[in-house]
Ligand code: SF4
């Protein structure tokens with residue numbers, strides 16, 4: 001009786017060696033691969049959209065209220081490469097790349113930190129938003145309302161409440 | 170014999186208030202006294218099958234705990250959820266395990282996590298919580314906060330639970346690491362010479378507490394990503410099941426194109442998962458050529474998934490309401506080419522491998538599971554189909570784009586390891602055929618539903634046919650864009666207990682192949698670790714368990 005063993009053996013011989021000599025030979029990820037995210041420091045406005053959406057808290061934010069600095073921090077050690085940050089970033093500052101080799105001897109290599117200057121509220125003097133964020137929002141706000149952007153949320157709502165009550169008066 | 174849907178609904182109405190929660194899915198709220206009677210009718214008389222029991226702490230909403238027994242009636246394409254309100258003081262309801270042995274683990278889990286007592290349960294011991302977990306803390310209750318709990322446990326306010334004595338026979342411990350599957354599990358085989366006379370299982374070493382994380386911290390659209398990580402092989406199916414559960418609860422209509430894309434990826438996942446299984450089986454039987462060759466073909470499927478989704482395994486394609494990425498013409502062409510190649514290769518090699526005497530003699534009539542036992546334990550997927558039960562969520566409770574496809578559900582009667590291989594073999598080619606239909610007929614349209622709003626406190630059931638069988642997610646939506654309760658039940662949860670039946674009377678040398686034949690996926694079954702178990706906790710468990718083997 002013919003045994004299938006010979007055929008299997010032939011097939012195996014025909015296949016030959018397929019293992020790549022990685023890491024001594026490069027392996028490339030295909031286009032559209034969701035690899036290491038990186039933040040473009042020039043483009044980030046510190047809006048925190050990515051921080052809010054990130055499922056595993058790989059992105060976080062820290063505000064230095066004394067010096068008026070906002071830090072957006074990406075820690076790759078927690079990243080699951082889902083790409084949600086890229087979906088929501090209004091300025092295309094954060095994007096996933098095709099890079100996947102993240103191992104490093106220094107854990108600092110796994111952090112990306114953007115430091116952004118904040119602006120003070122014109123009324124209460126509290127730091128409330130990054131300068132870039134205000135400039136970015138200003139583009140989409142009618143000219144006459146732009147001064148309101150120079151106020152923190154609280155003061156702004158007080159002021160606009162006043163406007164409204166005046167109007168009702 | 171009742172058969173039509175109206176007759177069944179009338180019957181349910183006799184037992185309590187019936188509410189339709191979404192298409193073909195009904196909740197019947199009944200008093201604890203009647204639960205056994207109704208469950209018996211649903212599982213045995215109507216030939217439905219018990220799927221999952223979900224405990225839930227609803228005290229903040231209605232003052233009660235809730236227990237939901239989910240039954241699927243394949244013939245009528247119905248899902249019936251039996252809801253019992255549990256008095257928060259007495260915490261007692263009758264157990265259904267005496268009539269449906271498959272409910273054993275489910276009820277013990279609800280006992281662990283919510284402190285609900287199931288009266289007349291044959292063995293209401295801890296299932297998931299570790300031995301030294303403090304008495305009286307039920308982690309999925311809404312008044313238990315993870316941070317406080319962690320603090321408490323680190324201070325070791327714990328009392329050890331006394332263990333049972335080991336039996337007389339000689340004990341061969343396998344695990345906590347299975348030699349083949351690299352996942353923590355623990356089997357105790359009691360042997361007389363070569364023959365296995367009894368078997369025990371202790372799992373849930375890798376419970377990750379993800380239900381708690383999801384309910385406490387994540388938003389509705391963050392959960393799909395953790396759901397995907399329930400399983401390291403077939404995660405996408407959990408991702409889909411969760412999204413479907415929420416979509417059903419919120420009555421969101423997913424566009425057809427998105428449904429097609431979901432089905433495409435689900436079938437890609439099935440093919441790679443089944444090929445992985447064949448590789449593992451061959452490897453366990455010492456046939457490494459077979460292992461290498463099937464995995465080589467599998468690699469093509471993995472590459473395809475990577476091109477379509479951006480990752481080999483974690484597709485990350487779903488959000489509630491649709492999918493995130495499109496599949497363009499170029500990718501469709503590439504997929505079809507890959508499938509042709511895979512089909513050609515597999516026909517050439519797998520056919521022959523399954524005829525090898527080395528394989529047949531070690532799988533035929535080994536690891537038997539009769540239809541009767543399979544029904545008792547309510548096993549699912551290829552394990553059920555190899556024991557003569559025709560069940561398949563894709564056929565009987567169609568989701569995604571499956572109602573548009575033509576496919577067969579392979580069923581074999583022998584109930585041995587070989588039949589389980591044959592079911593999977595057939596399914597690979599069915600999947601390839603389905604994939605071709607999907608890729609050729611994918612309609613144009615949107616990728617996500619327009620209006621994705623999730624109302625609070627709605628229930629939704631999400632069903633998928635995972636490579637390992639029926640996968641069920643029950644979701645109760647919560648406030649502020651969160652889930653109130655999410656219970657994923659992976660297929661292995663129902664299948665693992667059947668290995669104990671299969672092992673009895675077999676030779677020790679066949680144990681690995683038998684255990685692997687259900688394609689166990691222990692991490693999915695352990696879909697939760699209740700807390701980060703500290704090293705000393707683990708040691709207690711291991712030392713004791715291993716000491717038993719001395
Ligand atoms: S890819 Fe996902 S996990 Fe990683 S930073 Fe972006 S949102 Fe967070």
Ligand code: SF4
Pocket residue numbers: 039043044045046047048049050051072088089090091092093094
């Ligand atoms: S990376 Fe984008 S989303 Fe994140 S803070 Fe910067 S601008 Fe906002």
